[in-house]
Amino acid sequence: MSVIPAVHVINGIRVDAMKASGTFADVNPATGKVLAEVPLDGAAAVDAAVKSAAEAFPAWSQTPVGERCQVLFAYKQVLEDHFEELTDLIVSEHGKNVPEARGDVRRGIDCIEYACGAPSLLMGRTLPRIAVSSSFSRERDENIPLDSTMERVPLGVCAGITPFNFPIMVPMWMWPMAIACGNTFVLKPSEKVSLCAVREVELAYEAGLPKGVLNLVLGGVEASTELITHPDVKAVSFVGSTPVAKHVYATATAAGKRAQCMGGAKNCMLIMPDANREAAIDGVLGSAFGNTGQRCLAGSVAIPVGEAAEWFVPAIVEAAKGIKTAAGSEADCGMGPLIDAASCERVTKAIEAGVAEGAELLLDGREAAMPSGDCFVGPTVFDRVTPGMSLAENEIFGPVLSIMPRATLDDAIDVTQQSPFGNMAVMFTSSGYAANRFRTEAGAGMIGINVGVPAPMAVFPFSGWKDSFFGTLHANGEDAVRFFTECRILVSRWF
Numbered sequence: 001m002s003v004i005p006a007v008h009v010i011n012g013i014r015v016d017a018m019k020a021s022g023t024f025a026d027v028n029p030a031t032g033k034v035l036a037e038v039p040l041d042g043a044a045a046v047d048a049a050v051k052s053a054a055e056a057f058p059a060w061s062q063t064p065v066g067e068r069c070q071v072l073f074a075y076k077q078v079l080e081d082h083f084e085e086l087t088d089l090i091v092s093e094h095g096k097n098v099p100e101a102r103g104d105v106r107r108g109i110d111c112i113e114y115a116c117g118a119p120s121l122l123m124g125r126t127l128p129r130i131a132v133s134s135s136f137s138r139e140r141d142e143n144i145p146l147d148s149t150m151e152r153v154p155l156g157v158c159a160g161i162t163p164f165n166f167p168i169m170v171p172m173w174m175w176p177m178a179i180a181c182g183n184t185f186v187l188k189p190s191e192k193v194s195l196c197a198v199r200e201v202e203l204a205y206e207a208g209l210p211k212g213v214l215n216l217v218l219g220g221v222e223a224s225t226e227l228i229t230h231p232d233v234k235a236v237s238f239v240g241s242t243p244v245a246k247h248v249y250a251t252a253t254a255a256g257k258r259a260q261c262m263g264g265a266k267n268c269m270l271i272m273p274d275a276n277r278e279a280a281i282d283g284v285l286g287s288a289f290g291n292t293g294q295r296c297l298a299g300s301v302a303i304p305v306g307e308a309a310e311w312f313v314p315a316i317v318e319a320a321k322g323i324k325t326a327a328g329s330e331a332d333c334g335m336g337p338l339i340d341a342a343s344c345e346r347v348t349k350a351i352e353a354g355v356a357e358g359a360e361l362l363l364d365g366r367e368a369a370m371p372s373g374d375c376f377v378g379p380t381v382f383d384r385v386t387p388g389m390s391l392a393e394n395e396i397f398g399p400v401l402s403i404m405p406r407a408t409l410d411d412a413i414d415v416t417q418q419s420p421f422g423n424m425a426v427m428f429t430s431s432g433y434a435a436n437r438f439r440t441e442a443g444a445g446m447i448g449i450n451v452g453v454p455a456p457m458a459v460f461p462f463s464g465w466k467d468s469f470f471g472t473l474h475a476n477g478e479d480a481v482r483f484f485t486e487c488r489i490l491v492s493r494w495f
Helices: 043-062 065-081 083-093 098-115 169-180 191-206 221-229 242-254 277-293 308-321 341-356 409-418 432-441 477-483
Strands: 008-010 013-015 023-027 034-039 125-134 143-154 157-161 184-188 214-216 233-239 258-262 267-271 299-304 360-363 380-383 400-403 424-428 446-449 485-492
Touching: 008 043, 008 191, 023 191, 034 191, 043 143, 043 157, 043 184, 043 214, 043 221, 065 083, 065 098, 065 169, 065 191, 083 098, 083 191, 098 169, 157 169, 157 221, 169 184, 169 191, 169 233, 169 477, 184 221, 191 214, 221 233, 221 242, 233 242, 242 258, 267 277, 267 409, 277 299, 277 308, 277 400, 277 424, 299 308, 299 409, 308 360, 308 380, 308 400, 341 360, 341 380, 341 400, 409 432, 424 432, 432 446, 477 485
Parallel strands: 157 184, 157 233, 184 214, 233 258, 267 299, 267 424, 299 400, 380 400, 424 446
Antiparallel strands: 008 013, 008 214, 023 034, 125 143, 143 485, 360 380
16 A cells, blocks of 8 residues: 555545644554555644534534434445455554454444434423413413423534544444434544544545535644634544543533543453353453453453462463464454554553563563564563552553452452442353442443453443543443433423
8 A cells, every 4th residue: 555645524525734733654553664644734624624514514403313314324334335445444554453353343333323223312202281380361260281392402513532443433433423413523533543534434425424514634632632622612522541531521621512531441350260261261362462452441450369360370371372463464363563663662661660560471472473563562461460560550552461369359349449440340250149249349330241341332331430431421322312412491381
């Protein structure tokens, strides 16, 4: 693939850089080849995109919801027709292996399918004769019934700022439901996966989306800041690290906007002595090393309880040794590269810190058999990690599993409760008692029982807690419908 200039998509057409401060090299992390030069635009591009969305809003918001959904039905089929094209684009731009890339596209399509249910999801409520009111006329002595209705109406221009790790799916957490509800949208994707985002938006227009309903602006921090503070933007959705999520939430809400900001995590997986051993090893392996550990639902801390450590620790190390680290395009690739050289350096430093703090390094990903290059680190496993170590506290966002053995279930649950994060917690067990205690006391918004990655389908909200989420209404599910609409109450009486 040759180097191409990445472009904005504003008012349904490709738009070149406006007043970019420079460019960002969008690189294939497996090969190091530059795929695109991304303009680092700011206020001018954001203002043009928001203006386009604002001008499209009156007509789109008045379009019957069934007609809005017809575009999404068509888009779903367009995505199916381009499924392998999008898969290949993710593999080359992000580095996922092929099954992971296909999963990214498929879960995005799930979001489209859910948004197509907007005619039912947007239904309001009506209560006739909620009360009676006496007539003010001296000539009539009668009680007039009062009817009350709640309607859901769109907000206006909404915005989304998305990360690199799921370049097709995460944007579809946001804009499909937003536009199904009658809003218009401006997407600012990660500059690291700009080609995926541009293609996603272009295909929406191929499906018949009216001009201006969905816009895409490329850029870095400046573009994001302009977008979340723009006076014509009514709501902001964000996915990224916890410090940035907290900043975006504070900035957007201070500017009078709705905000839902999903942050990072440090997810724990408890392995009980009575767990199905094969299921536990398979679940932990996929959770810790799937997507090269670059997801907010990665299980990064394994807590074998009691005697479970005796069989779990050697088994997980052997299983991790069997993961082939390679370019995602290779047929038998088990784990692809990290997104860029900076991520590789960050993960390497985390491994070095773990060794320096006294954790036992059982499998060193720096020494794995893997391609030469700046973006590869193999599966890494530490044992005897203790609270307070950086391995136990910090989100690494890479293929590093930390094992923290605990003597009892109480001790293990205490670890999850003390975490400032609350995205997910997982338990492998055959005990209904242990599972019920865990689901109640773990302190996370997404719970897995004998499931390594309890990612909710699009019909349920992505329900992170504590420092993993800032806001009140989550992405996906009924929360998304409520986030992208506001209630209008009508009280009426007729004489």
